[in-house]
Amino acid sequence: MTVTLTDSVKIGGLTLKNRLIMAPLQQYMGTPEGYATNHHIEFYGRRARHVALVVVESTAVSPNGRLFPSDIGIFTDRHVEPLRKITDAVHAQHTPVFVQLSHGGRKSSPEVTKRLIAPSAIAFDDNYGTPEALSLTDIESVVMEYRLAAKRSVQAGFDGIEIHAAHGFLIHQFMSPLSNKRTDAYGGAPENRARFLKEVLQAIREEVGRDYPVTVRISATDYAEGGLTPGDWAIMLKPLESGLDAIHVSTGGLVPVQPADVYTAYQLPHAAAIKPHFGIPVIAVGKIYTRSLADRILGDRLADMIAIGRPLIEDPDYAERLLMTRERQDDGERLTVLK
Template structure:
């Protein structure tokens, strides 16, 4: 009798895109672009992840305009040079991997113009090449950071048009899926959170007003993104701060997105100020569970999902429809292969690597027994 496929390895369809399993590789900033242009690092990094066995690989946060980069090293897709370079990277990967690839469209907002993490991550000084950040309101990310320029009507139009133009560039280079970055204290999140949005116009104040600009961006991108390709949003479900964004706010936002044709929502949290977040295994999964239950939207869970059994349980218990992994695949770029072996699922390997499968390599059990002994 054939054993049922573990929940983590069951396929899922998003519009016209069929994913082989429920594992996504989350966007992970690499801070290795030059003026937004992808380099050799991006080919090896994304190429390696495309061979991991995951159902979907996401690019890192990809800026829609130069001033929307977090750091000078952040990836962009806002001009012809950036488009050509990322297009060449994607074409190179597709010579050896058929894994669907998504792009996370992002604008750093008030967290722009900062150092890369290995240089401290703080704000750039003027003599270090800082540029003027923009935001929902003229409130700095943290004390000592630059005061962002509040986006006026022209600025809002500029940013919205930049999201649209970048989506069109992504389409030209053959991207399968788009995700708007509405989390982690970046621009769209700062409109949603009452802590960072203190506007007095139609884009601030009430929950309805605070949702207005992110929804306008979504509508504008959905209008140019093909009907058979998925469009999702990553959100911070809660700010973890008194007076901040709550899961109730995010569920209301989800209902609005659903009415506009969203295909999935990735549930993260935090990014505004310095909250005390109860980090632990699967600490954001309860947020995903509540969001999914109350909206009915395809939901992706993230946050300290490390073990195969845990990831499978998240799907099996219907806490989420997918999981997204980040640092777990930095640690183990073949995490999906190893998860399949642990759960008893079959996963296709590239033919060049078939000799490393559990069925053909007697050392597989020895290697992973040794790993387990050190867990």
């Protein structure tokens, strides 16, 4: 049977009404303390009407892991109630909502971070500065921050969690040999570099149970020699698959290198390369903005779901038109994109 964008799909035990996801979109509208505001309530509630799932922007698990001075957090119990107002607004549209739990590591905002930390004392660039390498005690503390954030996520009414292991932030820093030069149990071999993610996932699962959806967002390539590839991620994530419910495939962010070209569906080949290794759904993202292209991706089983972001910033009703419209495109052009 041919799969299309309007077909239902499951993430764990959660059934989604279609296969269109609202990707996490940084709003830069949090308070100085990291609280969500009325802007977030209106923004997410307004865009939740037609997508199958909303993933709220990166939400800091630690005051020392905030990505921006104006991002939102979940690092105290006081953050729960503002976040609950977001989930209530999304649920009013009969749509589930996930929170993306993040820690910036060496890419935490210098303006609000009192202690810059990372797997190894390697700077992202001069603006961020050189981080302090995490001790084993530090690692335990950060894992506990993720555990507490997971507990608060449930209290805030989120239907699932996306672990942010992409875009050069702390978990990604552990995973990549470009940023992880440790010689202990958290560095070196792929299984060691994946240990921090494994412990974070275990801590989250101990809080939320196995039936609560937990996904991971990754950067499939570092766009740099010696960096991660889809094959590397397959090796590191496969042992964790039993604890995950989907893989959201993005790219880049670990080093100050941009892709050579950003074209329609430019990240799709990485999702397609990862998908055959796993039995759980794979989410593709990156300039997939037409119904015909989305259906082709799903029909060819290059991915199981499509995430969109920027069009929803500009047009809150974009998802409705995308789901209702079957556009005509040149097949030859689409085939070139999908090779």
